[in-house]
Amino acid sequence: xxxxxxxxxxxxxxxxxxxxxxxxxxxxxxxxxxxxxxxxxxxxxxxxxxxxxxxxxxxxxxxxxxxxxxxxxxxxxxxxxxxxxxxxxxxxxxxxxxxxxxxxxxxxxxxxxxxxxxxxxxxxxxxxxxxxxxxxxxxxxxxxxxxxxxxxxxxxxxxxxxxxxxxxxxxxxxxxxxxxxxxxxxxxxxxxxxxxxxxxxxxxxxxxxxxxxxxxxxxxxxxxxxxxxxxxxxxxxxxxxxxxxxxxxxxxxxxxxxxxxxxxxxxxxxxxxxxxxxxxxxxxxxxxxxxxxxxxxxxxxxxxxxxxxxxxxxxxxxxxxxxxxxxxxxxxxx
Amino acid sequence: xxxxxxxxxxxxxxxxxxxxxxxxxxxxxxxxxxxxxxxxxxxxxxxxxxxxxxxxxxxxxxxxxxxxxxxxxxxxxxxxxxxxxxxxxxxxxxxxxxxxxxxxxxxxxxxxxxxxxxxxxxxxxxxxxxxxxxxxxxxxxxxxxxxxxxxxxxxxxxxxxxxxxxxxxxxxxxxxxxxxxxxxxxxxxxxxxxxxxxxxxxxxxxxxxxxxxxxxxxxxxxxxxxxxxxxxxxxxxxxxxxxxxxxxxxxxxxxxxxxxxxxxxxxxxxxxxxxxxxxxxxxxxxxxxxxxxxxxxxxxxxx
Numbered sequence: 001x002x003x004x005x006x007x008x009x010x011x012x013x014x015x016x017x018x019x020x021x022x023x024x025x026x027x028x029x030x031x032x033x034x035x036x037x038x039x040x041x042x043x044x045x046x047x048x049x050x051x052x053x054x055x056x057x058x059x060x061x062x063x064x065x066x067x068x069x070x071x072x073x074x075x076x077x078x079x080x081x082x083x084x085x086x087x088x089x090x091x092x093x094x095x096x097x098x099x100x101x102x103x104x105x106x107x108x109x110x111x112x113x114x115x116x117x118x119x120x121x122x123x124x125x126x127x128x129x130x131x132x133x134x135x136x137x138x139x140x141x142x143x144x145x146x147x148x149x150x151x152x153x154x155x156x157x158x159x160x161x162x163x164x165x166x167x168x169x170x171x172x173x174x175x176x177x178x179x180x181x182x183x184x185x186x187x188x189x190x191x192x193x194x195x196x197x198x199x200x201x202x203x204x205x206x207x208x209x210x211x212x213x214x215x216x217x218x219x220x221x222x223x224x225x226x227x228x229x230x231x232x233x234x235x236x237x238x239x240x241x242x243x244x245x246x247x248x249x250x251x252x253x254x255x256x257x258x259x260x261x262x263x264x265x266x267x268x269x270x271x272x273x274x275x276x277x278x279x280x281x282x283x284x285x286x287x288x289x290x291x292x293x294x295x296x297x298x299x300x301x302x303x304x305x306x307x308x309x310x311x312x313x314x315x316x317x318x319x320x321x322x323x324x325x326x327x328x329x330x331x332x333x334x
Numbered sequence: 335x336x337x338x339x340x341x342x343x344x345x346x347x348x349x350x351x352x353x354x355x356x357x358x359x360x361x362x363x364x365x366x367x368x369x370x371x372x373x374x375x376x377x378x379x380x381x382x383x384x385x386x387x388x389x390x391x392x393x394x395x396x397x398x399x400x401x402x403x404x405x406x407x408x409x410x411x412x413x414x415x416x417x418x419x420x421x422x423x424x425x426x427x428x429x430x431x432x433x434x435x436x437x438x439x440x441x442x443x444x445x446x447x448x449x450x451x452x453x454x455x456x457x458x459x460x461x462x463x464x465x466x467x468x469x470x471x472x473x474x475x476x477x478x479x480x481x482x483x484x485x486x487x488x489x490x491x492x493x494x495x496x497x498x499x500x501x502x503x504x505x506x507x508x509x510x511x512x513x514x515x516x517x518x519x520x521x522x523x524x525x526x527x528x529x530x531x532x533x534x535x536x537x538x539x540x541x542x543x544x545x546x547x548x549x550x551x552x553x554x555x556x557x558x559x560x561x562x563x564x565x566x567x568x569x570x571x572x573x574x575x576x577x578x579x580x581x582x583x584x585x586x587x588x589x590x591x592x593x594x595x596x597x598x599x600x601x602x603x604x605x606x607x608x609x610x611x612x613x614x615x616x617x618x619x620x621x622x623x624x625x626x627x628x629x630x631x632x633x634x635x636x637x
Contacts (some may be wrong), residue, residue, distance in 0.1 A: 001441070004438035004439075005438065005439065007438070008435045008438055008439070011427075011431070011435070012424065012427075012435075015424070015426050015427050015431070016426055143422060143424070143425070144419075144420065144422040145422050145423065145424060147388060147418045147419075147422060148422060148423070148436065148480065149436075149439065150387065150388060151386045151387060151388065151411065151414070151416050151418070152411065152436065152439035152440055152484075153407075153408045153409075153411040153412035153439070153440055153441070153484070154408070154439050154440075155407060155408060329390075331349070331388070331389045331390060332383065332388040332389065333383075333388075333389070
């Protein structure tokens, strides 16, 4: 019984051609970004060649060139404190890469697909998940098919559970699709797979300073699995929260509006009100899980990977509980 | 244990501060087509939604084939098929896919059951097309097919002919009548159209402001007539009617007026004559369901 209900929900998502829409968007943006990265890399090389009149370069000379450029930017009088710290951290990392013989420059397919997720995790990936989740329940209300499915001999919690499970399955699919599409499309541009390159991860920020003592070396493939697992976790959290909103409001447009306001508003809040303690308990402030691995500059003090995962897990759980409580008691007037 | 297909016991529903249903009770027997007649906003739809489990009654209880809708939802609902307002379907899927998806939601529905339902409503030819290409009448047919998929004992139809053309209304009505007589399915149908109820139903409840104002067999309700008598002693005549027939007659314009069943008329006349009254004139005006409906539901205010 449950299997067939889940099958129903999956076919509704597929019939609405949502997966097609998501793949088109992914192809479009990933194509654009990997073309862009290829373009900047080519430009870096031609600039390097122009300055040094040397065509037999290797990545190390490119990396030190880039480090010098970063140092130059530090001297700029217009730079603000946040940017300063972020650049200092980047220089420290670059030093570490050169000392330890890790190539941070040459683009590869595996590197791109990791970079893409690191950048997309706070906005682009949540958006894809919102496309999936926002009308899952509210859609049944807006086209009034809710009356048809709630008058069969199936308890309401089963109807909702099948929807949630279908959502989890499709969310997982989307994360896998991001991995596959970003690897293949970027390979088309870079012609390098790079799955076995070494990666340094586990940089820590202690009082705003980069600490390389806890760094461990893994290969790109392992790192990719790690980053995609984090992206998957974030996606599940976004899916659960959107799912709840979809249960609470009757119109899909309102559901999308509300979750988008949270996402965008949340990014604003973390930027402007970073001193305010309570902001770090808001789910949007905790979406960027991957930054804890790369040692990027953090706006809010006192947050860690463990903390963010806990916050997201609690938000997801509470969302699911609210969804079930509300849905099973709701009076259907639509 | 009661044998009624549907029994509704004194249900009420409060939404916000407003009491929409103020205590409705009725029963439906096997194979009966029961009409629910009332003006817009009388609470027909709300009552029907409570019967199919979309709304929770504030008090009172509803049992379908003896299973309480609140305590044993699954068993109760496996005996009910319904169309509430529009036959809403997934427009992006084919008629067949819609029925398959809903079929999965009940136990033991085979492909043959689905095809049987499709055949019953005469949609074999267009079942593979997307619902968005269907006309209103076709959607109604698919709506009926989905309601009949799991062979329910009770069919609940809320304003089923809204938006159908005369031909569609006729076909739909015939389909429902056939279901009741051939498959012995009980039908509860709500409407604000009197002709509709008169043509389809055997029993009717007229409701107004969340209360049942009158329940009866359609034939009885229609055949009661307004009769007036011209006799020499009006007061005596009034007394006779009250004592022997428990009919409250009124004296208006020097004549005696009362509403009685046509089968009673001969007996009333005989008694009047036997008591020594001189009967000068008798006239009866048959009351239609429409007049009954209007007289019962007049002075309607939006409260």
